[in-house]
Amino acid sequence: DGGITQSPKYLFRKEGQNVTLSCEQNLNHDAMYWYRQDPGQGLRLIYYSQIVNDFQKGDIAEGYSVSREKKESFPLTVTSAQKNPTAFYLCASSIWSGRDFQADTQYFGPGTRLTVL
Amino acid sequence: AQSVSQHNHHVILSEAASLELGCNYSYGGTVNLFWYVQYPGQHLQLLLKYFSGDPLVKGIKGFEAEFIKSKFSFNLRKPSVQWSDTAEYFCAVNARFSGGYNKLIFGAGTRLAVHP
Numbered sequence: 718d719g720g721i722t723q724s725p726k727y728l729f730r731k732e733g734q735n736v737t738l739s740c741e742q743n744l745n746h747d748a749m750y751w752y753r754q755d756p757g758q759g760l761r762l763i764y765y766s767q768i769v770n771d772f773q774k775g776d777i778a779e780g781y782s783v784s785r786e787k788k789e790s791f792p793l794t795v796t797s798a799q800k801n802p803t804a805f806y807l808c809a810s811s812i813w814s815g816r817d818f819q820a821d822t823q824y825f826g827p828g829t830r831l832t833v834l
Numbered sequence: 835a836q837s838v839s840q841h842n843h844h845v846i847l848s849e850a851a852s853l854e855l856g857c858n859y860s861y862g863g864t865v866n867l868f869w870y871v872q873y874p875g876q877h878l879q880l881l882l883k884y885f886s887g888d889p890l891v892k893g894i895k896g897f898e899a900e901f902i903k904s905k906f907s908f909n910l911r912k913p914s915v916q917w918s919d920t921a922e923y924f925c926a927v928n929a930r931f932s933g934g935y936n937k938l939i940f941g942a943g944t945r946l947a948v949h950p
Contacts, residue, residue, distance in 0.1 A: 750938075757843065759924060759940035760878075775937075807878060809938075821928065822868070823938055827877040 720744065721826035723808050728831045730795070730802070738793045738829045740808035747813035749791035750823060753777060754805040763806075766791055767813050795831060803833045836861040838927050840941035847915050847948050855910040855944050857925035866928040867908040868938075869899055873921045881923070884908065895919070920948045 721742045730736045742749065748767050752760040762775030766785040780799025785791055791810075795802045809823040841856040859865065869881040882893025889901040899910045908925060925941040 752940075757942055759838075759942045760926075760938075761940075762937065821866075822880065822883060823928075824880070825870075825878040 721808060721810055721824060723806075723826040723829050725829060726827070728829055730831060730833050732833055733797045735794055735796050736831065738795065738806055738808075738831070740791045740793065740826060742789055742791075742808075742810045742826075744810055744824065745788075746810035746824075747788070748811045748821070749785070750809040750811075751775075751781070751783065751791070751793045752807045752809065754807055754828070760807060763793065802831055805830050836927070836929055836937075836939050838925055838939050838941040840923075840925050840944050842944050843942065845944055845946045847946070849917055849948055849950055850914050851948075853910070853912040853915045853919070853946070855923055855925075855946075857908045857910065857941060859906050859908070859925075859927045859939070861906075861927060861929050861939075863929060867899075867901060868926040868928065869893065869897070869908075869910050870924045870926060871921050872924070872943075878924070881910070915946075915948050917948050917950050919946060921946060 724739045750765045751763040754760050761777050763781050764772055764775050764783040766772035769785055769788050772783050772785050780796055782794045806829045808826040811821045811823045837860050839858045867884040870878050871881045872878045881897055882891050884891045884901045892898045897912050901908050923944045927939045929937055
């Protein structure tokens with residue numbers, strides 16, 4: 718059964734703590750993405766990775782870090798530097814077809830809801 | 835800067851009413867257009883997409899959308915909504931940037947509530 722899994726579904730963090738959100742995909746997709754969803758703001762891109770061992774900052778990368786050591790995994794760490802971390806975090810993946818722009822539909826995981834206490 | 839505007843933040847309809855959700859984008863280059871839906875408690879799902887060809891695209895569950903290039907619009911329609919269509923709907927534009935990186939830009943979303 719192919720898809721994207723995220724864990725945990727709910728996460729509670731005390732202020733000052735770092736937490737890591739897991740994202741795994743078995744779709745054999747090259748590219749993976751992290752988004753943050755806040756009410757009334759849609760989704761905003763945090764980080765993305767096109768290939769293993771490479772990743773780039775998105776629009777709101779401050780206070781976050783990622784790694785891409787394996788093709789199927791793209792964990793996101795929310796650091797204590799993130800001023801307003803309470804949000805719903807979504808991971809996505811797509812093929813990366815280079816010049817074939819039309820092929821790159823993104824598919825999303827179920828999300829992790831992070832709450833800072 | 836590229837942006838996507840969804841004009842209605844909240845829409846309330848009765849069952850069997852017709853639906854049209856507006857979406858406009860600002861980007862002059864080649865784009866792919868998407869509508870995603872998020873049902874209560876479920877993850878974001880692809881409803882339909884436009885890449886090229888016929889500007890009227892049909893998606894799942896009876897939804898369709900029309901791409902009007904001159905108006906930079908991609909409005910979502912359904913002739914007769916059901917209670918099960920209650921969800922949040924997101925319009926998104928996929929733009930290609932230098933280095934082959936695709937950026938999916940989302941609108942703020944429209945919450946649709948359908949009453950029986």
